[in-house]
Amino acid sequence: MxxxxxxxxxxxxxxxxxxxxxxxxxxxxxxxxxxxxxxxxxxxxxxxxxxxxxxxxxxxxxxxxxxxxxxxxxxxxxxxxxxxxxxxxxxxxxxxxxxxxxxxxxxxxxxxxxxxxxxxxxxxxxxxxxxxAMLPPLLVEDVPQVRRFHGVRTGQVGTTDLPPKLVEAVEEFKTEMMGADRLVKAGKAGEPEIQAKVSSACSMMMNRLRDQIVSDRHLEKGLGAYVFRETFSFFMLSRLLERAYMKPRGYAGDFFTIEMIYNDEPAGDGRLGRYIDRWALDIAACRAVKNRRGVLSAVIQDALRANAGGTMSVTSLASGPARELFDLFSGPPLPDLKATCIDIDNQALTYAAGIADVLGVKEHFSFTQDNVVRLAHGRGNTMLQPQHLIYSIGLTDYLRDELVIKMIDWIYDRLLPGGMAVIGNFEASNPNKAFMDHVVEWELIHRTAEDMHTMFSRSKFQGARLTVRTEDAGVNLFAIAQKP
CATH class of the missing domain: 2.60.120.10 (Jelly Rolls)
Incomplete structure (x- = not known):
């Protein structure tokens, strides 16, 4: 009725x-x-x-x-x-x-x-x-790549089968870190010297793991498990790495983890925690997260200029803290913009709503709790008027191709003619991938520019204008498509 x-x-x-x-x-x-x-x-x-x-x-x-x-x-x-x-x-x-x-x-x-x-x-x-469907355990529904609990480590490598160079690197790492700890305790070195020592040891360990997996791909799980076991007690002193590993909101890259990266303020446990955290905040993957905020703000600015003379409608999917939108309101003149932030995590939405309140721009924003995967399947609750721009920069890394294509189709149907879709994804050459996968258990689906082209060609954007670019660290891809 x-x-x-x-x-x-x-x-x-x-x-x-x-x-x-x-x-x-x-x-x-x-x-x-x-x-x-x-x-x-x-x-x-x-x-x-x-x-x-x-x-x-x-x-x-x-x-x-x-x-x-x-x-x-x-x-x-x-x-x-x-x-x-x-x-x-x-x-x-x-x-x-x-x-x-x-x-x-x-x-x-x-x-x-x-x-x-x-x-x-x-x-x-x-x-x-x-x-x-909105309960915290289902933050990323229907996504088999997301592990809500830490799995059993498989593929163990026997001690005699471990590559000597990797064993040497692990021992060197532990020695350097314990030496740094003694320096802090004794107060015999300044912060820059200690930071350089910690950062060098952490980078050496991360790069050795990556290189070893490249040369011994068939042993990847076992090598990862070995490095995890031997280095875990050090890396988990970092506030950022500890949160990413523990996944209190169901997955590593939740809104607060992303906000930690944006804030770029090192903290941690023990004498070495903040030094390890400083290193973690500076690795390529974290620099890429910081950079993508600026990339999206610039894309939205360009769209605003192209849409001069009318209010522009923008929707962010899996919006998190939505800093790329709030950056547009950092000073006068305020943009003629109406933004819809959609996220399944009510804490993320509350956090972002608080930012809008502090900035005095609440009238420019609406915050809606919904599951983007359910939306793509036609089972969500959110109704949108036709939009000028719809984007997602932190979700598709967790979704298999078929789900991403469904999401792209959903975006297409809700764009005005000439409207833009922007999809962000970690690039396959991410130099921190092995460390993220095996030490932090921050497992993402990495893609190439060709992969992005392929997914869009299989969507309703087939034949539409599409460009793929990266941010300055070269770790995050952005596929930008325009609806005919």
Whole structure:
């Protein structure tokens, strides 16, 4: 039925809406406030509204509602306060049916109560399934490459079979690190000297592992397990590497890990922790993460100039801290921009909403909790008006090709003619890959420029203009496609 209750008859619907009051709301206007005890059933006639819950003092969008959607039914059912707020995203008309009238109909029209509550049960069951997909253990749903728990190390190499050069490198690394620790303890060296000693030892170890795997590819797992076992106690003193390994949000590159890299402030445990962290923050992969922030800001700036004369709509998928967007608001004049940040992690959205609040640019942003993989499969809740630019810079590294192509198709369908898609991915020649894979367990799907071209050629962008570029460290690729 058009009012969202699938078991109601046309007469049932007519009776329900007979006494409804139609109210018009402007963009950003509150329709129903979280905690309100108003007993009513609300039906969206036109427009789009967002459902928000308060998290750490911020409103975080958890779904969007379009024409025919019903809300307020749970409060009506339980005679309880509203569990979320509903805010108009655009000009929205809502039919409001007061609870007293609904109760009188349910008690007077034969069979209506059974049909009404059956419809309500189905509606709530669907919503439960959707909400289950948002639980932290499912941060990256349907992604077999992401390991939510640390796996058993396989492919062990016997001591006598270990390459002598690798064994020597491991022993040299431990000796150098213990020597640096003694220098710090004794206070006999300055910070630059200690940093140089630690950075040299860490780089030597990382590069030796990489080179050894290149020459003994068939022993990769065993070599990785050996270096992991022998060096783990040192590398985990770094705050960044420890968080990436522990994956408290379900995967290594969560919003706070990325924010650590952006902030570039070394910290760690013990006497060597911050020195190892300083080294980690300076490796090529981390420099690439810092660089991609500037690359995306520049791409958006170029699109803004090309779109002069109108508000530009931008959507970030798996948005994280969204610093590349906030950088655009660092000073006047403020860009004529409306940004939608979509992430499955409500803590990431809350964090980004806090940045928007501090900068005083909340009206330029909306934050929506959704699973991008589910969106690509047509099972998400987010509805977008046609966009000028849609991008993702930290997600496809975790997705197999078929899922990336589905996501690219989803982007294509939501772009205006001439709109741009930007997809970022770690490059296959990343010099830190072996270290990330085997010591930190930050395993990503690395791709070449040719791989990016191939995926776009298999998508709805087939034949469209496509360029692939890298940031200054040469570790992150950016595929930029324009919809015809």
């Amino acid at each position: 058009s009012v969202g209750f699938e078991f109601l008859t046309q007469d049932d619907e007519r009776l329900l809406l007979e006494r409804a009051v139609r109210v018009r709301y402007k963009p950003g206007e509150l329709i129903l406030e979280e905690g309100s005890r108003r007993q009513a059933v609300f039906v969206i006639k036109s427009g789009i509204a967002g459902v928000e819950v308060a998290h750490l003092g911020r409103g975080v969008g958890i779904r969007q509602l379009g024409p025919g959607a019903v809300f307020g039914e749970v409060s009506f059912l339980e005679s309880a306060a509203a569990s979320a707020s509903v805010v108009a995203r655009e000009e929205t008309e809502v039919d409001v049916i007061e609870g007293t009238y609904v109760h009188s109909l349910l008690g007077s029209v034969p069979g209506l109560a059974a049909r009404f509550y059956q419809s309500l049960a189905v509606m709530l069951a669907k919503r439960l399934r959707e909400n289950t």
